[in-house]
Amino acid sequence: MAKQQTFQDKAAKAAAMKGSKCPVCGTIFQPILMVTSERSKVSQSWKFNERRVQVCKCNEKQVYA
């Protein structure tokens, strides 16, 4: 859980920089909330992770695939 906290801190910082541009494609990053599901090997139950992802033209195909 400590790792997730760190990620959220990073996401919060990234969200604070609104309108930042990707240096590669020049597109303004769009923060989206992505929900992924993972099956825990220990408990055999599904858990859902919410992630904020910065989307630009470099990664939009991977994100929306």
Ligand SMILES: [Zn+2]
């Ligand atoms: Zn880009």
